[in-house]
Amino acid sequence: MTSSTALCTGRVAAVTGAGRGLGRAHALALAAEGAKVVVNDLGVGIDGSGTATGPAQEVVERIRAAGGEAVAHNGDIATDAGAASLVATALDTFGRLDTLVNNAGFLRDRMLVNLDEDDWDAVMRVHLKGHFLPLRHAAAHWRAEAKAGRTPCARVINTSSGAGLLGSVGQGNYAAAKAGIVGLTLVAAAEMGRYGVQVNAIAPAARTRMTEDTFAQTMAAPAEGEFDAMAPENVSPLVVWLGSPACEGVSGRVFETEGGRITVMEGWRPGPTADKGARWSPAEAGEAALKLLGRAEAPQPVYGAR
Template sequence: MSEQICAGRTVIVTGAGRGIGRAHALAFAAAGARVVVNDLGSALDGAATGETPAEQVVAEIRAAGGEAVANGDDVADWDGSRNLVRQAIDTFGGLDVLVNNAGFVRDRMLVNLAEDEWDAVVRVHLKGHFAPLRHAAEYWRGESKAGRTPSARVINTSSGAGLQGSVGQGNYGAAKAGIAALTLTAAAEFGRYGVTVNAIAPSARTRMTETVFAEMMSTQGSDFDAMAPENISPLVVWLGSAESGDVTGKIFEVEGGKVALADGWRHGTPIDKGQRWHPAELGPVVAKLIAESVPQEPVYGA
């Protein structure tokens, strides 16, 4: 298999100025892709800083002989996300891959969570996935209708907090759960246009997790940092390649050298009375359903 697995492909990576997003941008460039590096330059809580990390990543890619441009649009803004997609098309002649990665946290126990902290996190994660996805899909649908069916890819970023829940992250977890559902719906809708849609739930050391993972190293050996964000990118690059065309609607958990396919909500085996239940009857029924079910994954931090 060629190391240039994404040669000639145009890729947008949102939130690519630091952490996992930066690792994705560099990995795609190393795999031959032309990269639009999107980043607002915001602080951990989403506040503006005036920094230009996207420009720094672009400089790294160009210094290594790759092609990249910076973008500073707000991905959760409708016009901003449209401009991001348009920049990729105008600069490189098309768009093949969208990696939705941008986000920040405002952690708080639910009883202390303020309305603006809820709104800000849900906006940047959930709307910040939907808006670029919507504009990219419009372009790909147009290409398909014109007889130029693309081999396009979307890779979204969910989280274990969204799949299993996480104490102190009700806003973040709800947004990440929404991203998982959005991934399934988009995969079902976009297949007719030549577009696959998958998601990852990564575990790595970033600004959002550095206090948790600061001291964690792999037991596989001191020369392998299992929490390095660069460990997440190989799967994302493969999912962005033409080789992954038969994989869609999946959510992968990625950490260190581990890759797993998340097994989401499934229909349970019902107990059917054949008519309406009386409330007083349902205690033993619910107890039986729970006793016969697969144990639920524990909530992080519980």
């Protein structure tokens, strides 16, 4: 099961939403690099409905069949009890937790005027709250370890999206949640670094249940033997590296990753500025803003905008 590099030998990783898609690929890749894996998945539908234990257990069985170690966790990580039990499962089963990959999520896409409160709340809950709660419980454990003189080599990989970085038409709830994950990543990296915890985020593009319709409309399937740029397995090598000791010193970063491409996203930086040294009038402020916009770089288009 273990690769020749074995970047994660001796480590324990918990991956949320690991029954299918990207999470499944991450869990298998971490196991292949020597990690023991807690495979979390509720087994819900693409819209968050229903539950099933099968997806998580299938990944566990595949890891074990290849000689690795894994355990299934079917708790709801967007609840405090579910997130706490995720960390507890790692500690009770394997005696430690080294890497947390926050990946779980689903979609309820609507244009803003048709987006009701339940669809907003459900998507914000699974993506944003579902990142915060596992992160909070894992961070509390790692801080306690550091204060006890056992400073960990801990890693967190959060999952944002291009929708969270640029926006995406018809996905106001999803884009807002994914943008919030970037903010959460930056704060967690700043707060937890002193305790041996590094926190980064990825913005992946891959073919999963959540994106297969989009890619089917825009990209032809690869011919046999050709590189499948949209395979979720292409994203996992970066996740493995970010979850390993090898990425020492890398924290508070966002990486866009798709196919064979990795991009460091540079985020918001100050652009052109003007300072009057006194209060502007509305007309003056508008004139100054227009001049500054003329000197600024044009933003990248929102996904789906025409």
